Amino acid sequence: MQDKSNVMDAALRVAITGGTSGLGLALVREFLARGAEVAFVARGAERVDRVAEEQPGAHGISGDVSARDDIHPIALQIAGELGGLDVLINNASDLGPTPLALLGDTDCADFERALATNVLGPFRLTKALLGALTASARESGSALVLNISSDAATNAYPGWGAYGASKAALLHLTRIWNEELAPTGVHCMSLDPGDMDTPMHALAVQDSDPATLKRPETAAREVADAITAALARCVPAGATAGGRR
Amino acid sequence: MIPASQPTQRSPDARLLVIDRYGRITHMRRTSFDGLLGPGDLVVANDATALPASLQGVHSPTGCALEVRLAGRRSLDETSDFTAVIFGAGDFHSRTEDRPAPPRLNPGDRLRLGPLSATVERLLDHARLVDLHLDGPADTIWAGLARHGRPIQYAYLPVPLELWDAWSPVAGRPVAFEAPSAGFALDWRAVEGIRSRGATFATLTHTAGISSTSDFELDRRLPFDEPYRISKSTASAVESARTRGSRIIAIGTTVVRALEHAASRDGRVHAGDGLATQRIGPESQLRVVDAILSGVHEPGTSHHQLLRAFADDATLRRAGEELDAMGYRTHEFGDSVLIERKR
Numbered sequence: 001m002q003d004k005s006n007v008m009d010a011a012l013r014v015a016i017t018g019g020t021s022g023l024g025l026a027l028v029r030e031f032l033a034r035g036a037e038v039a040f041v042a043r044g045a046e047r048v049d050r051v052a053e054e055q056p057g058a059h060g061i062s063g064d065v066s067a068r069d070d071i072h073p074i075a076l077q078i079a080g081e082l083g084g085l086d087v088l089i090n091n092a093s094d095l096g097p098t099p100l101a102l103l104g105d106t107d108c109a110d111f112e113r114a115l116a117t118n119v120l121g122p123f124r125l126t127k128a129l130l131g132a133l134t135a136s137a138r139e140s141g142s143a144l145v146l147n148i149s150s151d152a153a154t155n156a157y158p159g160w161g162a163y164g165a166s167k168a169a170l171l172h173l174t175r176i177w178n179e180e181l182a183p184t185g186v187h188c189m190s191l192d193p194g195d196m197d198t199p200m201h202a203l204a205v206q207d208s209d210p211a212t213l214k215r216p217e218t219a220a221r222e223v224a225d226a227i228t229a230a231l232a233r234c235v236p237a238g239a240t241a242g243g244r245r
Numbered sequence: 246m247i248p249a250s251q252p253t254q255r256s257p258d259a260r261l262l263v264i265d266r267y268g269r270i271t272h273m274r275r276t277s278f279d280g281l282l283g284p285g286d287l288v289v290a291n292d293a294t295a296l297p298a299s300l301q302g303v304h305s306p307t308g309c310a311l312e313v314r315l316a317g318r319r320s321l322d323e324t325s326d327f328t329a330v331i332f333g334a335g336d337f338h339s340r341t342e343d344r345p346a347p348p349r350l351n352p353g354d355r356l357r358l359g360p361l362s363a364t365v366e367r368l369l370d371h372a373r374l375v376d377l378h379l380d381g382p383a384d385t386i387w388a389g390l391a392r393h394g395r396p397i398q399y400a401y402l403p404v405p406l407e408l409w410d411a412w413s414p415v416a417g418r419p420v421a422f423e424a425p426s427a428g429f430a431l432d433w434r435a436v437e438g439i440r441s442r443g444a445t446f447a448t449l450t451h452t453a454g455i456s457s458t459s460d461f462e463l464d465r466r467l468p469f470d471e472p473y474r475i476s477k478s479t480a481s482a483v484e485s486a487r488t489r490g491s492r493i494i495a496i497g498t499t500v501v502r503a504l505e506h507a508a509s510r511d512g513r514v515h516a517g518d519g520l521a522t523q524r525i526g527p528e529s530q531l532r533v534v535d536a537i538l539s540g541v542h543e544p545g546t547s548h549h550q551l552l553r554a555f556a557d558d559a560t561l562r563r564a565g566e567e568l569d570a571m572g573y574r575t576h577e578f579g580d581s582v583l584i585e586r587k588r
Contacts, residue, residue, distance in 0.1 A: 052384075059384050072408040073391035079294065080387045080419045083322065128409075130433075132417035135292045135448055139476045180433075183440060 012036040012231075013082040013136075017065050017125065018092030019058075020047040022198030023148065026220035027089060028058055034224060039078050041065065041092070065092050065121035066113060075128035085132040086140070087227060090122035090170075091148045096162025098203045103161035111162040118166035122147055123173060130186070137185030142231050146223070147174045149190040163204075187230055193219035246541060246568050248401035249579035252410040254429035259580050262541075262568060266585040268560040270567055275430055275581050278538070284443030285491035287482055290428050291499045292448035293421035295411040297394025298455075301336070302358035309348040310334035313358060313377065314397055314422075316455045317469045320518065321420050324386050328369070328469065329377040330458055337398030337405075341459035350375060359393030361386065371463055397423050397455060401576060421453040426577035427497030427539050445486070447479040451499040451521070456548065467547050471521045473503040480507075480516035483533065487514075492535040494583075498551045501525060504533045527553040536585040541568055541575045555584040 019040025052060030094117035153167035317328030333345035
């Protein structure tokens with residue numbers, strides 16, 4: 001039997017949803033640059049193929065995280081192509097109505113889509129991948145789910161009702177799951193990357209000055225640093241903290 | 246015994262027949278399984294997810310419809326080359342013996358399997374059994390399997406099995422050909438229950454193969470050789486449990502097969518990759534596993550054969566009579582048995 005001791009030193013396996021634009025694409029590039037094995041998910045098959053071509057080594061997966069029937073095919077490809085999973089970043093988000101609308105003017109269908117993308121999608125995908133994530137945590141000490149949050153999750157901004165309420169639900173889901181998963185070594189965290197110069201921000205705030213916004217590359221670097229720090233912190237005493245990746 | 250008729254992994258009224266080390270039989274609710282555990286015990290499950298290994302397609306040279314069931318691989322990391330069982334037109338609704346024979350296959354024949362294409366590499370020593378090469382890069386194969394493949398279906402279930410039906414809570418890497426279904430007994434509450442008893446939960450990854458093809462000649466060869474991987478943390482949990490003299494409880498026959506194979510060289514369970522080739526039966530001397538949690542299997546199957554390593558035939562016969570009398574449900578989505586090795 002050959003010894004697989006190199007498993008511990010293998011590249012970090014990271015999956016990113018909404019990976020073909022904005023922060024998601026910047027995260028794909030950032031983690032590839034850091035030597036991670038990266039899979040990304042997005043709806044448009046053509047865009048997925050294009051990004052996969054531009055980013056050699058990245059595994060492109062087309063699927064819609066807001067669609068229930070897409071979740072297990074997506075999870076199958078993530079866990080299959082990466083051979084397991086250490087980090088899941090639920091980044092894909094939906095603004096709700098665009099242009100943004102007062103709650104009284106918000107169509108139910110727009111609210112439901114925001115909930116499906118921002119709450120149910122991350123819930124279902126995380127649940128489907130929990131076996132892979134806990135296996136990673138048992139093997140190397142820790143694994144991580146990062147849910148991308150927003151200041152709209154905690155502040156009551158008029159016009160951001162569907163988005164803000166769904167992100168508030170995601171924030172709370174993350175906190176509860178983090179408590180429940182603590183004994184397994186899987187850490188769940190939320191991060192608000194700030195206002196960024198991305199297609200989604202342009203949809204929400206049409207007259208903003210890009211010069212005042214954070215570049216997604218900068219936010220991606222901060223997110224990746226936070227993940228690295230969290231994984232190192234999670235590794236229990238006795239495990240090979242530095243040996244991982 | 247009656248087959249479970251719905252693909253419900255954890256029926257709230259699922260039952261557990263327990264045979265202790267003295268051959269005594271008791272019955273309990275399966276959700277109370279953790280009550281049998283004590284401090285130091287080690288529970289080991291198989292964390293492999295089932296591939297959607299059933300692929301409908303067409304034999305390009307003849308245009309005949311067929312079904313391919315991926316059934317074996319050389320290693321966990323293999324994505325292109327599989328041993329496969331070929332069925333004629335039709336699906337799980339008809340019994341294998343009622344389906345037309347697959348078209349005559351030749352090496353080099355091309356198969357169209359939805360978005361995937363494959364080549365017959367070589368014929369093996371049975372008309373249904375071939376080595377198959379799936380074309381294209383690994384990501385294309387994964388996408389094709391995810392979109393077009395279905396879990397291997399069970400004729401006893403009236404509804405088609407979806408990917409999530411065969412996906413247990415602890416399932417991780419998709420490398421098995423059928424779900425390691427003993428693990429259906431586990432949810433996260435059960436894993437917490439194991440910990441709360443002072444026991445440890447660990448997993449290994451074993452590419453559980455097909456359980457039956459309804460082809461007598463082929464079924465006699467089951468199980469095929471099955472690759473597995475044991476992580477360092479699991480190997481060390483097993484070795485420290487053995488050093489302490491604590492019990493090791495395997496969730497399913499695949500875990501028994503992997504652990505016993507891993508210990509077959511020098512008696513110690515080493516971390517790493519292996520290929521389980523052995524058959525476990527009444528003659529086998531178990532070196533690692535003290536108890537098995539398993540589905541309810543009928544005598545004659547390779548699964549049942551393995552249980553004979555844990556208890557003598559008279560005890561298993563008595564248990565079989567009680568399973569029958571009390572209407573236990575068999576098969577993947579049925580009730581469970583826990584058998585402690587006789588001392």
